[in-house]
Amino acid sequence: MKRIIYISLFTGLIGFSSSCSDYLEKYPIDKPGSSTFLKSEVELDLAVVGAYQRLWNGYGGYSLPFEIMLDCTTDIAWERADASWQALGNGKVDPNNWVIGNVWTSMYDGIQRCNFIIENVDRIENITNQMRVDHSVAQARFLRAYWYHHLIEMFGGVPLVTTLLDLETAYVGRDSKEDIYDFILDELEACSDILPDSYTESKDIGKATKGTALALKSTVALYAGRWDVSADAAKRVMDAGVYQLESNYENLYIKSKQDVSKEIIFQISFLAGTRNHSFPGGVTTRMARGYSSKVPNQALIDSYLCTDGLSIDESPLYNPQKPFDNRDPRMNVTCVVPGDVFGGYQFETHKDSTQCWNYNASPATRVANQDATNPYATFSGYVWKKYTDMEDPDYLNRSNTAFLLLRYGEVLLNYAEAKIEANQIDQSVYDAINAIRDRANMPDIDDGLSQAQLRTIVRQERKIELALEGKRLYDIRRWKIAEDVLRGNLLGRIERGLLANAPEIDENGNPHYDNVTNRSSMRVIEVRLFNQRNYLWPIPQIEINVNRNIKQNPGY
Amino acid sequence: MISPVLAHGQALRQLITVEFKNTAIKDAFKELNSLAGVKFVYSPKDLDENKKVSGKFVEKSAASVIDFLLSGQNVTYSVKDNTIIIRKVTQSKQQPIQQRSITGQVLDESGKPLGNVTVKTNTGSHEAVTDDSGNFNIAVVANDTQLHFSLLGYSQSQISLTGQTTYIVHMNGAQQDLEEVVVVGYGIQKKVNLTGSVSAIGGEELSKRLVGQTSMALQGALPGVTITQRSGQPGADAGGIRIRGIGTLNNANPLVLIDGVEGSMENIDPLTIESISVLKDAASSSIYGSRAANGVILITTKRMSGKGFTINYSGYGGVQSPTDLRDMVNAQDHMSLMNIAYENTGASPVFDQDRVRDYANLHAADPDNNPDVDWQDLVYTESGFTQNHTATINAGMDRIKLMGSFGYYSQKGLIKNTDFDRYSLRLNTDIDLTEKLSLRTDVMLRQMTRDEPGSSVASVIQWLNRLPATEPALYTTGLYGHGWQGNNPLAMTMASGFIEQVTPSVQLNLGANYKITDKINVDVAYAPHIYEEHYRRLQSALPTYYPDGSVAYSIPEQTMLIHKNTRFHKGNVRATIHYDDRFNDHGIQLLGGWHQEDYSERWFQGSRRGFDLPGYEVLDAGSREEQQATGAGSDWALRSFFGRANYDFKERYLFEANLRVDGSSRFAPGHKWGIFPSFSAGWRISEEPFWEPVRDKLPEFKFRTSWGQLGNQNIGTYPFDAFVDLDVPYIFNANPYNGAALLAMANNQITWETTEMTNFGVDFRFLNNFQMTFDYYVKNTRDILLTLDVPKIIGLAAPYQNAGKVRNKGWELALSYANQVNDFSYNFGFNLSDVKNKIIDLKGINNTGLTVNHEGYAMNSILALEAMGFFTSQEQLDNHAQQYGNYALGDIMYKDQLTVDTDGDGIPNEADGIINDDDKVIVGNTIPRFTFGFTTNLSWKNFDFHMMLQGVGKADGYLYSQSVMPFYLGGTAQEAHKDYWREDNQNATFPRLAFNEPNNENHSTFWMRNAAYLRVKNIQVGYTLPQSVLNKIGVHKLRIFASGQNLFSFDSFWDGFDVEAPVGTGNYYPQVRNFSVGLDLNF
DSSP states (O other): OHHHHHHHHHHHHHHHHHHOGGGGOOOOSSOOBGGGOOOSHHHHHHHHHHHHGGGOOOBTTTTBOHHHHGGGGSTTEEESSOHHHHHHHHSOOOTTOHHHHHHHHHHHHHHHHHHHHHHHGGGOOSOSOHHHHHHHHHHHHHHHHHHHHHHHHHHSSOOOOOSOOOTTTOOOOOOOHHHHHHHHHHHHHHHHHHSOSOOOSGGGTTSOOHHHHHHHHHHHHHHHTOHHHHHHHHHHHHHHOSOOOOSSGGGGGSHHHHTTOSSEEEEEOOBTTTBOBOHHHHHSOTTTTOOOOEEEOHHHHTTSOBTTSOOTTTOTTOBTTBTTTTBOTHHHHHEEOTTOEETTEEOOOOTTOOEEEETTSSSOEEEEOHHHHSTTSOSSSOEEOTTOOTTSTTTTTSBOOOEEEEEHHHHHHHHHHHHHHTTOOOHHHHHHHHHHHHHTTOOOOOSSOOHHHHHHHHHHHHHHHTTTTTOHHHHHHHTTOHHHHSSEEEEEEETTSOOSSOOEEOTTSOEEOTTOTTGGGEEEEEEEOOOGGGGSOOOOHHHHHHOTTSOOOTTO | OOOOOOOTTHHHHSEEEEEEEEEEHHHHHHHHHHHHOOEEEEOTTTSOTTOEEEEEEEEEEHHHHHHHHHTTSSEEEEEETTEEEEEEOOOOSSOTTTOEEEEEEEEETTSOBOOSOEEEETTSSOEEEOOTTSEEEEEEOTTOOEEEEEOTTBOOEEEEOOSOSEEEEEEOBOHHHHHHEEEETTEEEEGGGOOSOEEEEEHHHHHTSOOSSHHHHHTTTSTTEEEEEOOOOTTSOOEEEEESSOOOSSOOOOEEEETTEEOOSTTSOGGGEEEEEEEOSHHHHGGGGGGOTTOEEEEEEOOOOSSEEEEEEEEEEEEEEESOOOOBOOHHHHHHHHHHHHHTTTOOOSSOHHHHHHHHHHHHHOTTTSOOOOHHHHHOOOOOOEEEEEEEEEEEOSSEEEEEEEEEEEEEOSSTTOEEEEEEEEEEEEEEOSSSEEEEEEEEEEEEEEEEETTOHHHHHHHHHHOOTTSOOBOTTSOBBOTBTTBOHHHHHHHSEEEEEEEEEEEEEEEEEEESSSSEEEEEEEOOEEEEEEEEEEEOOOEEEOTTSOEEEESSSSOEEEEEEEEEEEEEEEEEEEEEEEETTEEEEEEEEEEEEEEEEEEEEEEEEEEOSTTOOSGGGEEEEEEEEEEEEEEEEEEEEEEEEEEEETTTEEEEEEEEEEEETTSOTTSOEEEEEEEEEEEEGGGSGGGGGGTTTOOEEEEEEEEEEEEEOOSOSOTTSOBEEOOOOEEETTEEEOOOEEOBOOOTTOOOEEEEEEEEEEEEEETTTEEEEEEEEEEEEEEEEEOOOOOGGGOSBOOOEEEEEEEEEEEEEEEEEEEEETTEEEEEEEEEEEEEEEEEESTTOOOOSSEEOOTTSOTTEEEEBOEEEEOOSHHHHHHSOBOSSSOOTTSEEEOOOEEEOSSSSSSOOEEOSBOSGGGOEEEEEOSOEEEEEEEEEEEETTEEEEEEEEEEEEOEEEBOGGGTSTTGGGOOOBGGGGSBOBTTBTTOSBOOOOTTOSGGGSOBGGGEEEOOEEEEEEEEEEEEOOHHHHHHHTOSEEEEEEEEEEEEEEEOSOTTSOTTOOSBSSOSOOOEEEEEEEEEEEO
8 A cells, every 4th residue: 555655756757847837937037038029119219228338338447438447548648557558559469459359349348239229220119209218229239339439540451340250240341440330420410300409308318419429420421521411510500500519618527517507418327326427537636536547648747728829839828937827727626736625636647746735734834745645646646537527426426417428519629620630720610619719718720820830739639628528539540640749658647757858848738858958857757668559459360260261450 | 695795884784674474584585585685504403403483574674684684592603704703602611710791882983882882802702782772792702902993884992801891882984884885876786786976975074174165075075076276365265166176167066965855055064974976977976967067076974873872062261373374565665666667658757766765764763754654454354253062962762763964164264243143053854754655854044244345355355455554554543544545454354344144044845755665765855955045244334544533534424224134945855766776686766756945045235334323333324315225036936757777687787867957047948957867886796796806905905887968057047148237227317216127148958958978987906905086078068158258249147058069178086095904003195187178169159358268278367468588678678569559678578369360360470569369378277186185094093194285287377467466456566576677686576666557467377376285274183082091981982183174285376375276366365274282072
């Protein structure tokens, strides 16, 4: 009897096991499958947010987007803490550099998120708001164009991928830079037809608009040397009346002002608790508890004009003993220079200033000056101030301040440069430049300047106006001046003194120190190499290894 | 009549089932002879061989049956090989006065009673055998001074007669004990009948090595099993286990089963382990099918057998010290060397030269402003006190037998506020409900707690290895210095809050066994396992200061608390049916079974920041602003059917076949099921009649061979499809919105990874004390599930593909020798194994990086440039290929490999004049080869000595970045770096100092070192107190011992780093050496 019981128990167990046939069917409890995704407008909204999310990259140890780091690879700035970023600036980059690998990968990730939307949008059933769907797809096309624009400026021609790839179709070669320019410009034009001037729903504010597409178009066309296209796109932004310059340059970099700014066209947003950044902690003065690890260098400081609109080698207002007086006010918005007060401390980087004033105490006290004594205080003698909004809560390491990607000021400069290069110089060119100068409380430029004179002015103006906004690298590359400004010693201040006399400023607004009598006392921060190969970064080694159809850039 | 020669000690201990119905004793002897292979020798004068007996025995030892047969007759017996010699009990009537009676009990090392022990006087005058409860009663005469105890399978033991009439005697299992019967998949097998390759180690040997993590007790102990310890952090110091090399690019950990249930071999109290079997070849492990490709480790916990009641206690305590620490330069050297490194690149010096020169004076006058800190000294301050206590109760009654064990283990770290402790409780109960039905109810409770500072041990170690001596640690005022930008490892260890990981676990293992007939039994088991992980991390706002007392930094700015709770559930149900029979010369065993297992995991996590009230370390005490909650989970399931058949002819020709069919939730429908067969055969040539002439010398000689297939499904939970990730938010208009994105590619075609293994083995025994086992195997793994590099332009993480083929070829040798000379007994064990790993196919995709997988080479090979020494002349600089950055004299020169094919034959024949990735070649192999272990056990009278040597004959180690490169990314340097290249020091160890110059920091053979080593892993010396002393205090046995682990190493690896250091940047918690004393106590 018992035997029967046990045998039936045993067989019962086996029977039980075979009966529940879904025992081996397990799926994630937190993720939908990809084959069915994008079936509804709700899912489309999610996918669009997911595409924007790729604007966040983590670089420089402080969750910084690469756009904010890009200036460290140019002649106006330097990164102390990361050798891979240094290598991009000093020409020693090799194809295994992690930064380029990361940039490449994250941009193609973003592009494919856009392709997923563009390719699968017809899966959506029962559309209730066709216009919103159209806007979403246009935003995906805009973002894709945005990333391609960076890829080609960094690497030259890259594979132009506009569909989802699989393991069979992924082994494609590089398209030419010119073809991709065509693609980007066509796409942006198409987007500008679809996208609205602005959004009304809160959840959409910050997404790409008609103006965003046109602003980017003017930038990309300028880089492509297609002057008419650039000027035309810029003009359409200017005529739309949606955007206008901030009255105060500084407002662009203050969190509370950014939220209501009519100048900002496209930005990377942050919000503590979801995503914040530590840019202020990374760059500000040692006394204000920053690490001074990304710094503007002497060449940027010396590029600021005097308040009379003349460069320091020409202006009578320039006093080598008081080199920071009478200078373009944007210098003090962009950089902290010796003599400034930052975070309530006197900022001084003269090595003998072992003490400084602490104005946070009342009355002010003298305290040990970390900006002079700490060996890892700023190597150049200057630090960044842009984007270090101290009103931001817990501003050092959990900043919400947005980084600007496109703004109206840049559109004006695009317009001016495109018109100048096309030699279509008219009053609108002067108006555009003077609008920028006026806002900065700098005098208007003279009338009746030659194309070459205007070119000097617009290049100088871009350098100053857009410093630390990720535009400089592409500018010095397309102007073919990288070989002049990225070779040789990267200089910081004289550690125990000042320049004896002003350096010579060339026609592109760049200082040269051969004539400075005490130039040998200037701090050599690093010695930079620049070869022709450095006009492009190398394609990441892993891509070369995997895909034999992709050829490396010359010299790597 | 030919009867099989049974292994040493086998005859009396084998289990038999027999029934006598009014059978004459002489006929009963014949039946026993055919069942158990024992012969009886007696004189009919001594024994009434026609006496009729009746009785029924099921799975009883042969000895107990013999005892039954001989009961009531005035005889005793002794055993020689497989022969029972029966004699009349002699009673010397001549000297009745001088004879007295001695009684006592014989126990094994764990205090369980031992039956069938032969007790003899030293003069041979009398002889007796212990009963089931271990009791004996023997007559001694005046000139008897000692009693000798022997039981096959146990070391001989003797006591001196001291005038008492009662003695407790302990016997220790000899090495052969375990080898007689080996635990195999879903059963046990006689060692002599094994056809697969199985290594085993007994609990006693394991207990000699005082380790917290069981894996470390196995290091060097078994051939073909390679254990590598990468960290000494309490609770994280387990070793990585590789059985017969690496066959997969995925998880290569073996399957570990504890009493048949999958689990972690760590954190089971090593003293509760009866034995560990490692199933190495396909034949022995294919019964576990899809999870067996990396080998299978079977852990059997102790159970009570026999009757009686004992209590044991075992405990030890000890201290630790790091095996190796790096020697960093002091502040002044740091600054002057750093300045040289800057100036060598053309940059301005970073430290003020005057200050550097004066630093010694400055430091003496004002250490707060001019620190000179030895970070290693300051942070590795603790002695790492370690203790272990295990109390075991064994109780055996008629129908209920239980083994209860309570263990406590605690290990402090070398760094303050790091520790680990573990409480474990195990209760193994066996109940015979009826003659046929028995139940097992095993309960295991365990709780582990691991603590480390809130900023994490990893970050403490990273900073302490990186910080120059110039950065302030602690001021004379008692405030913490700012270290490096607020990162002060001393402050981190002392005041950064805590990370606490508490892991409670409840496991049941319930089973029932029903004997349908004597030959068929059914076993069902249900083993649920529920465990949790409570993770709490309080990262305190940690202010650090300037010398003047003002706050320099606070990292983090605000205190943050993360609380995460994960609950795991594992279900495990299995049923097996066994059939075991023998017809004359034919032995048959059959096994059929069904098994299913499922797993589910659910977690949630909450965090808040801003804790104004110190001491209230719960989420509610934090600020609601930015509070976060996250959570998710995953599941998998596995269902299997399996079977095994064994057949032997006269135990001379042995055959075995296994089949396992596994279904896994990890694959897409249509690809879920895999079939894994294996076959093996053995030939015991020593059983052949022609072997007779040498049987005395070579009693055992066996050839084995096996072939089989195994699988691997350890490839993530849902690799078969791509899923849309929902955790991709973005901010619009200062509000967060959820996003969705596809992050990985899918491949629903993927299927099982299959390992095919062929094994040849030889076992032999020479005389009775020398044994050897040798195995040679070829292990081919195909369809390896790989995430091959795919073009990044796909924009998705690479999918798994069934792409790779890897071959492991290797051999294993194990030798043992045991002997006893009077009071001195000794045994030696030696094992040596080698494995050659080679990637046969990777679809042509060779990945890049430092440790790489390339076709034609071993897995995880080192890919680097070939260093050719330093540039020593301008001529070399001018003529050599272009290298990296601004290189100069004293920099490492690299070989420009032939990478260009100019003659069109497809073979590169020219160099391209530029050093880049194309010049990197495979230069080293990180998979240890020629791993060996050597064990010595000596005992003399009451003293015992154990030593274990262990090592690796061939391996390459590699360190880079701040571990061995001076001033890497602004770090500091070590004393050894002072021997850098300069004009007047051309034979330097290190290249020119050049800050942030990439040339020397490229991966090259320069930074690779030989990682072969020989290590004195363990020495233990013990002393057992004499019985005469113990009897006075009511203790059965008391042994005290002293032990050392990781005592010395011989290697030529980088100074300052343990030779087992992982390939990497050297930021690991140091391995430790420890010294302990302890005692074993039986009541």
